[in-house]
Amino acid sequence: MAVIDSIIVFVVSLLIGALGIYVGARVITNTDDYTYALVTALIGAIVWTFVALFIGWIPLLGPLVALIAYIAVINYRYPGGWLKAIGIALIAWIASLVVVAILAALGVTTFDAAGVPGV
Numbered sequence: 500m501a502v503i504d505s506i507i508v509f510v511v512s513l514l515i516g517a518l519g520i521y522v523g524a525r526v527i528t529n530t531d532d533y534t535y536a537l538v539t540a541l542i543g544a545i546v547w548t549f550v551a552l553f554i555g556w557i558p559l560l561g562p563l564v565a566l567i568a569y570i571a572v573i574n575y576r577y578p579g580g581w582l583k584a585i586g587i588a589l590i591a592w593i594a595s596l597v598v599v600a601i602l603a604a605l606g607v608t609t610f611d612a613a614g615v616p617g618v
Contacts, residue, residue: 513537513540513541513544514537515595515598515599515602516540516543516544516591516595517533517536517537517539517540517541518533518536518594518595518598519540519590519591519592519593519594519595519598520536520539520540520543520573520587520591521533521536522590522591522594523586523587523588523589523590523591523594524536524539524577524587526586526590527577527579527583527586527587527590528577528578528579528583528587530577530578535576538576539572539573539576539577542572542576543569543572543573546568546569546571546572547565547568547569550564550565550568551565569588570584570585570588571584573587573588573591
């Protein structure tokens with residue numbers, strides 16, 4: 500049962516993370532495609548995980564490189580360059596934080612989301 504629970508938590512968290520990226524991309528680049536945001540969140544979560552696995556243990560540098568790798572995924576997937584990618588990531592983080600806080604307050608989920616670092 501723990502495996503099924505973990506899969507459900509991952510999927511719900513990924514959907515929340517994708518929603519954050521969707522909102523960020525919609526505001527910054529006027530891109531209106533949730534599926535594209537979902538794929539971006541999945542790729543971003545995978546890249547973040549691998550970078551964090553290999554160098555995340557290095558204080559300050561590890562998390563910083565993982566964040567840059569995550570933003571690089573957004574930069575690759577959306578038009579506009581690094582500044583717009585940073586803007587998308589920031590709005591995604593804020594949007595995801597708001598959704599997760601509301602869901603946590605309602606007792607629906609815990610306070611985290613896959614696909615958006617630090618949420």
